[in-house]
Amino acid sequence: LTGRAVRPRLANSSINRLSDNDAPVHEWYRFVLSFPPHLVRDYVEKFALSPAHRLLDPFCGTGTTLVEAKKLGIPSVGIEANPVAAFASRVKVNWNVDPDGLRQHAVKVARCAARKLRHDGLSDEPLPLFRAAHRPAVELRTLPSELMDLLLDHSISPLPLHKTLTLLDCLRKNGDERFLPHELLAFAKSTVAHASNLHFGPEVGVGKPKPDVPVVSAWLREILSVAEQLADLPRRSATPAAVLLEDARDLLRVIKPHSIDAVITSPPYPNEKDYTRTTRLESVLLGFITAKKQLQDLKKTLVRSNTRGVYKNDDDDQWIVGHPKIQAIAEAIEKKRLAMGKNSGFERLYHRVTKLYFGGMARHLAELREALRPGAKLAYVVGDQASYLQIMIRTGELLGEIAESLGYELVSIDLFRQRLSTATRQFLNEEVVVLRWPG
Numbered sequence: 001l002t003g004r005a006v007r008p009r010l011a012n013s014s015i016n017r018l019s020d021n022d023a024p025v026h027e028w029y030r031f032v033l034s035f036p037p038h039l040v041r042d043y044v045e046k047f048a049l050s051p052a053h054r055l056l057d058p059f060c061g062t063g064t065t066l067v068e069a070k071k072l073g074i075p076s077v078g079i080e081a082n083p084v085a086a087f088a089s090r091v092k093v094n095w096n097v098d099p100d101g102l103r104q105h106a107v108k109v110a111r112c113a114a115r116k117l118r119h120d121g122l123s124d125e126p127l128p129l130f131r132a133a134h135r136p137a138v139e140l141r142t143l144p145s146e147l148m149d150l151l152l153d154h155s156i157s158p159l160p161l162h163k164t165l166t167l168l169d170c171l172r173k174n175g176d177e178r179f180l181p182h183e184l185l186a187f188a189k190s191t192v193a194h195a196s197n198l199h200f201g202p203e204v205g206v207g208k209p210k211p212d213v214p215v216v217s218a219w220l221r222e223i224l225s226v227a228e229q230l231a232d233l234p235r236r237s238a239t240p241a242a243v244l245l246e247d248a249r250d251l252l253r254v255i256k257p258h259s260i261d262a263v264i265t266s267p268p269y270p271n272e273k274d275y276t277r278t279t280r281l282e283s284v285l286l287g288f289i290t291a292k293k294q295l296q297d298l299k300k301t302l303v304r305s306n307t308r309g310v311y312k313n314d315d316d317d318q319w320i321v322g323h324p325k326i327q328a329i330a331e332a333i334e335k336k337r338l339a340m341g342k343n344s345g346f347e348r349l350y351h352r353v354t355k356l357y358f359g360g361m362a363r364h365l366a367e368l369r370e371a372l373r374p375g376a377k378l379a380y381v382v383g384d385q386a387s388y389l390q391i392m393i394r395t396g397e398l399l400g401e402i403a404e405s406l407g408y409e410l411v412s413i414d415l416f417r418q419r420l421s422t423a424t425r426q427f428l429n430e431e432v433v434v435l436r437w438p439g
């Protein structure tokens with residue numbers, strides 16, 4: 001290792017906030033606790049990337065790396081297995097939209113929705129309390145029960161859901177392919193942020209129900225802000241950015257051999273986070289998930305990082321059978337579970353998901369080798385975890401060792417941020433594992 005701490009330790013709150021300068025595009029739709037754009041800039045600079053290079057983010061999520069690469073004029077490609085996140089990234093790198101046309105079209109859609117609501121005896125603005133006996137002239141719209149069953153219970157209250165579905169109807173009826181993707185992304189953002197009862201802390205949860213909220217005006221504000229930002233972006237940017245819906249463990253299906261010069265990414269961590277749950281409401285409303293089986297199939301394309309997504313035939317653990325430290329951690333987790341008499345279905349899976357996680361990452365790193373040009377530089381942002389019965393998992397260190405065993409050079413493990421685990425009284429590091437592919 002050449003060093004662990006290259007960056008001053010800043011409080012999480014200050015290092016994690018999107019600065020005003022970074023807001024354009026990044027804020028169109030974003031995961032809570034996504035890595036910040038400045039981290040991408042730091043490694044673009046460190047890796048001396050130029051427009052002649054091609055940058056890959058194999059776990060691109062909502063596209064922070066790709067958006068930042070495009071802002072910097074560096075060609076990029078993203079891989080993402082969750083369709084709604086892939087959609088968000090794709091929209092965020094499409095700046096070829098006429099902002100005035102988008103504005104006019106959005107106003108037309110908002111008018112359509114307001115008219116429909118009036119027709120239903122409703123208004124977008126909630127009525128004052130004293131007039132709260134608000135009686136719609138129609139039965140409120142809702143989703144079919146098989147779709148409702150996919151949502152977290154009480155994700156959205158009945159009246160906001162009616163307004164949301166009315167707006168979606170107007171979006172689709174007035175659908176103009178030049179504007180629809182951006183309008184739908186703004187819909188995803190405003191539904192989650194304003195219309196729903198969801199909150200993120202950072203895990204998704206259901207908060208106090210909102211019986212009524214403005215839905216159409218909240219959406220209109222979001223999309224007008226997108227239009228305003230588009231007006232300041234190069235409309236015909238020559239910098240390509242592609243987003244591919246694929247499993248990063250099978251990336252050679254979509255990435256040509258020896259075509260990648262650098263990787264900057266934040267893969268999942270073994271932290272019980274279920275990205276399909278975080279994005280469930282918008283995935284269902286936008287039609288990306290329509291049935292339980294489809295949800296299960298989607299989860300199977302993700303690196304195992306939580307016990308809700310472990311399946312009988314999973315076998316990524318075979319990739320780390322020769323890694324004694326990971327085996328030892330998994331054994332320690334299982335031993336502690338037995339000692340504590342913890343017997344729930346998910347607790348029994350803790351040791352297994354740990355092995356499947358590192359096995360999945362090993363499989364990804366093994367597959368990636370063929371896609372890289374000799375000398376390629378890689379940055380993996382990962383966090384330590386103690387989620388499984390407080391057994392410490394030093395993710396960065398273990399990932400670095402796996403990478404070395406696959407022929408990568410471990411250049412450094414840079415500390416990015418730290419938090420104190422209240423349970424273990426130990427620091428949990430978020431680190432950037434920097435690798436080089438010798439070819």
Ligand SMILES: C[S@@+](CC[C@H](N)C(=O)[O-])C[C@H]1O[C@@H](n2cnc3c(N)ncnc32)[C@H](O)[C@@H]1O
Binds near residue numbers: 248265
């Ligand atoms: C930590 S998030 C990435 C956040 C991202 N940096 C951003 O800007 O939003 C990890 C992402 O990896 C995705 N993912 C998990 N397993 C995957 C796999 N096997 N292939 C591709 N993407 C995967 C998840 O859906 C999630 O979006």
